[in-house]
Amino acid sequence: MPTLSEVFSGTGLLAESINGFKPRQAQTDMAKAVARAINQSHSVIIEAGTGTGKTFAYLAPVLLAKGKAIISTGTKNLQEQLYHRDLPVIKKALASNRKTALLKGRANYLCTHRLGQHGGNSTLVESDVLNELSIVRTWANTTKTGDVGEIKTLPEDARVLPLVTSTVDNCLGRDCPDYEDCYLVKARKKAMDADIVVVNHHLFFADMALKDTGFGELIPDAECIVFDEAHQIPDIASEYFGxxxxxxxxxxxxxxxxxxxxxxxxxxxxxxxxxxxxxxxxxxxxxxxxxxxxxxxxxxxxxxxxxxxxxxxxxxxxxxxxxxxxxxxxxxxxxxxxxxxxxxxxxxxxxxxxxxxxxxxxxxxxxxxxxxxxxxxLSIAAKFRRFVESEERGWVFTSATLVVNNEFTHFQRRMGLESAKTLMLDSPFDYAKQALLCVPRYLPEPHQPAMRQSLVEVSQRLVKASNGRCFLLFTSHKAMQEVAAALQDKISNPILVQGSTSKQALLTQYLADPEAVLLGTGAFWEGVDVRGDDLVCVLIDKLPFAAPDDPLLQARLEDCKKNGGNPFGSIQIPQAVITLKQGAGRLIRDPEDVGVLVICDNRLVTKPYAQTFLGSLPPMKRTRDLAEVESFLVKTQHRQSDKKKTKS
The missing domain is CATH 1.20.120.230 (Alpha-catenin/vinculin-like)
Structure with a gap:
């Protein structure tokens, strides 16, 4: 069996099988930390900066270990990417014959019993759903997995899907007449027999909380559990523990x-x-x-x-x-x-x-x-701590955004992981050369009505200087819609706005049109990987403090205050820092990328807590002059143009 150094070295197994693979010390260090957690059955929390190669850094030790492993990702899209793209590459490189399985939540699998219930009762189904039902029936005759994601002609939120899939509530389990042919049962059986199972956080915590039949038996057998995009876990787990x-x-x-x-x-x-x-x-x-x-x-x-x-x-x-x-x-x-x-x-x-x-x-x-x-x-720390300590196994929590002010304390407290080992690995990118950070001068305060017009003017200048190729990220749907409406009359570039179609469709349109500009809120702050010349500028409208009228946040702030804590410093600032890091992380995704991050919020200059935010961002060169930003973007455009001429 190869050592991790042999896997990740410049002449190792990954270098032999992946074109352009370059060894990164941070990647090797992370892989060794993951291996120690598995071998010694302890917990480790790892922040791995963008470009570390964290996916391979945890997949290699998991494949080289002997026990069963569960890998949980943030979303279904990341889950599929990991299973269909990354896992086959590293399995082939390591010549591993370990069995793998992809397991989604039950709402992703066709329920043949419920489909049969709607066989001859079209009067119970709205007319616009009948066509979708016909599409599902045709597909049901040929599918092998029953994964409704295979039906590309249906939108993700198609109204027919709840009619032909099951929930924990309405599933008949072993009493179902179609139990032997159930696609969900087959998927779970495959997962039970596999060495490595790829799930997502919602599925993991739903089944952990409900002790749902089938998947609930997977967790006790696992000798290692890896959470990728671990910064999402506290909120998702809270949802299922209530x-x-x-x-x-x-x-x-x-x-x-x-x-x-x-x-x-x-x-x-x-x-x-x-x-x-x-x-x-x-x-x-x-x-x-x-x-x-x-x-x-x-x-x-x-x-x-x-x-x-x-x-x-x-x-x-x-x-x-x-x-x-x-x-x-x-x-x-x-x-x-x-x-x-x-x-x-x-x-x-x-x-x-x-x-x-x-x-x-x-x-x-x-x-x-x-x-x-x-x-x-209000807190899941005690419950999750008991769960982690109930069995001897390795636990790995990793993300590019877990650290606030060079400390893991915020994440550890929320998850009850105070005794876990920690490792912070910087990105290998040269941010000082690749990126510029700008907080423009002369902006109104974020809450002032004049701020909306300033955002429109700044956006207009950035779009012109970069000829599109911008993400304009907002902390609210209202701000996004107002700026989008105002830009319609001011720029000729195609404007793509979140909500007009699915996230994936918007990204496809953006990549297909070299002059397009994309405006988004929460969904585009993370889980989006646009590289090279396709994204050279990211604007963030203001520091992403959670809405003060959010009832769950209010309750947590009051509870913190009641216990003598500082709710702003211990809850609101750390959460906003992690969200800002996610948004900023859209900009530089590759060693060759260059770009500008513009944050339109004076508080990054005027408030005492500004240093906590700035200190948590990558070490970019800073400016307050929009003219310098425009010059940087124009030069970037010229470089891109020269590259294209050289290639042609």
Whole structure:
């Protein structure tokens, strides 16, 4: 078996099989740290700067080790990239025959039982979904994996997908007549038999929290668990360690009752009427909140008499469905499953009629049609610490953005990982030569109305100097839309705005048009890898402090204050630093890249905490002069033009 030095050296296995591979000391150091964590069954937290090659740095020791490993990534896209692109390359280089598997959440797999339920009942499906249902049926005849991501003609948010996939709630498990042919069961069996399983954070924590049948058996067998993009974990884990109930769940139960009434339980008219009454009471609860989607403190709204009254009516309506459904138990497997879900909804609704929940934040969020009630723990540190310490295994947490002020303290406290080993590895890129950081002079304060016009003017100058090739990143949808609208009349470049189509489609359009400009919010601050001449300028509208009206953040700030802490310094600043680092990380992705990062926020110059932000960014040359930025971008354009002439 080769040593890690032999794998990563200039004449090693990776150099032999990958064109242009160059050894990086930071990559070798990280691989050795991962190997120690696996061999000694301890936890290690690694910040690996952009360009370190962290994916191969953890894949090599995982492939060379003997036990089972789970690798968890931030998103499904990264999961697929890791499994289909990176893993085959390094497996081939190491001549490894270890078995690998890709496992997604259940909502990604066709449920043949639910597809069959919609066989001859087109009256229950909206007309615009019928065409999508036809596409799914055609694909279902040929698919081997049942992964609905294979259907490229359907949008990611196609309305048909919830009808033909299962949830933890409505899955019949072993009672399902299609259990033997279930695509989810097959995917999980393959994962059980594999040496290395690639999952994503949502799946990992959903199954950890729910102890869902099948995947829950994977974790105890794993001798190593690697979290890539680990900076996302605290928020995702919090979501799954809490409780939630939504009017959408209630609506779905009502729809399924109607489906059963029209197919196999035609004498259960009373149940169908009770289900419809429950659906209407849930819809009436949503009507008590503003039309525009929002988040808020649930306890405060529970003090409103009309909300308390409507919650009581909804609970009564669910109780009636419970009583009537109970009369029909044993007649149909799907109905028995519905009864279990009604029991759960009843129990969860009861949680939200009292405000006595220590250590929890009760909050709500509304969508155009629904309301979701959340109960989220203010801290998951103790729970996650117990989980990590419950078994002897190696734990690896890695990301390009974990450190604040040269310390891992913020991440360690949030995850209960105070005793974990840490390693900080700088990017191999020469930022002083490759990049310029500008905080423009004479800007209004971020909250002042004049700031919007300044953003438009700065954006216009940057787009002109770089002839497109810009990402304009915003901390709010409103700011993004206003700047996009104003730029329409001021620049001739194609303007691509987040939300107009899918993230992947926007990126494809951006890369296809050499003069395009892309405007985005949160989705484009991370997980986007645009290299070379295609991106030479990133503008960030202001420091990305979380919205002060976010109810969960408010609860955490109050809890910190109550315990004698400094909420601004220990919660708000570290989170904003990590988000800023993510946005800034879009700029330089390759040793040959050059570009400008422009942050339009005076606070980076005027506030005492500015140094915490600046000290966490890569060591770029700094300026406050936009003219210097324009000159840099024009020179970059000339260099690109000269390169193209030389090539032709």
């Amino acid at each position: 409780e939630a109930v939504s009017t959408r769940q209630i609506q779905d139960i009502s729809k399924e009752i109607t489906l059963l009434y029209r197919t196999v339980l035609k004498d259960a008219e009373q149940l169908e009427k009770a289900g419809e009454k429950m659906r209407m009471q849930a819809a009436d609860l949503r009507l008590l909140f503003a039309d525009k989607p929002a988040k808020g403190n649930w306890v405060e709204h529970l003090e409103r008499e009309e909300v308390r009254t409507q919650m009581s009516r909804l609970e009564d309506a669910v109780g009636v469905v419970y009583d009537v459904c109970k009369l029909h138990i044993g007649r149909d497997k799907d109905l028995d499953n519905l009864f279990d879900r009604i029991v759960q909804v009843r129990e969860k609704l009861a949680l939200f009629t009292t405000d006595q929940h220590d250590g929890m934040s009760l909050w709500y969020e509304t969508t155009p049609r629904h309301i979701v009630l959340h109960m989220t723990p």
